[in-house]
Amino acid sequence: MFTGIVEARGEVALMTRQGGDLCLGLYASVLEKEVVRVGESISVNGACLTVVKQDGARFDFDISLETLDRTNLGALEIGDLVNLERAMIYNDRYSGHLVSGHVDGIATLVDRRAAARSECMIFRCKRTLAQLFAEKGSVALDGVSLTINKVSDSTSAVDIEVNIVPHTLTVTTLGSLESGDSVHVEVDLVARYLKRLWDCQR
Known part of the structure; x- marks a missing residue:
């Protein structure tokens, strides 16, 4: 769950097709200082994606065919910027509104x-x-x-x-x-x- 308050912008570093799915790699230097674990959810342009790998400021995500069908993530190009937000903390203040990361x-x-x-x-x-x-x-x-x-x-x-x-x-x-x-x-x-x-x- 997210709040719609963007924390950082990431830069597309990798777009690799894998059997119909897509591996997306992003550079996000701001998030490098945070403890981001594999398996954590991050909103990427409003789509909830799961971190499958982290290497410093580089974060990789697997994007399913369903997500590709419902979003424009497959049209991203190397160097494009995207909005990023980590999942909300329930005992913290939030300034936006409840956002699930499920694109309509x-x-x-x-x-x-x-x-x-x-x-x-x-x-x-x-x-x-x-x-x-x-x-x-x-x-x-x-x-x-x-x-x-x-x-x-x-x-x-x-x-x-x-x-x-x-x-x-x-x-x-x-x-x-x-x-x-x-x-x-x-x-x-x-x-x-x-x-x-x-x-x-x-």
């Missing part, structure tokens, strides 16, 4: 504009996620906890508008996004389970 879909950046010192970004998601978004609700985009300012529905998609403050633009990968870029979406956990309960009772 892919969103595309369709508009970005300045809003004072912040940036207003609009992301387009598949229509099936529309019921899971609410104004002033929470969403995780590439593992970053954000508040939804506005939800705009259409017959084929749903747009969500978020405001990103200067600090978040600086310490995460969101600041480098351009129109057409894709990000991972994880809806609010409560919304996910409420929808499931509603569907079962219909």
Whole structure:
């Protein structure tokens, strides 16, 4: 379980296909100082991955075919930066919202504009996620906890508008996004389970 507060950015160092799966290697000098054990979960752009090997500042992960199908991790290239967060500590304070690291879909950046010192970004998601978004609700985009300012529905998609403050633009990968870029979406956990309960009772 995570909180959506990114701790560091890692750099892609290895992308190796292994029988349909993928071995992903990342350099993360900030995490080198931490005690990160093999088997520990780390959020990589919002996707929960398991550390299978550590060598100093280098961390390796195995990515299953299921994860490759649901995320854009397979499209990463050597040198790309990714958002990283270690699993939350339950007796510690957390500033974001509960994030499981289970990606619900892919969103595309369709508009970005300045809003004072912040940036207003609009992301387009598949229509099936529309019921899971609410104004002033929470969403995780590439593992970053954000508040939804506005939800705009259409017959084929749903747009969500978020405001990103200067600090978040600086310490995460969101600041480098351009129109057409894709990000991972994880809806609010409560919304996910409420929808499931509603569907079962219909």
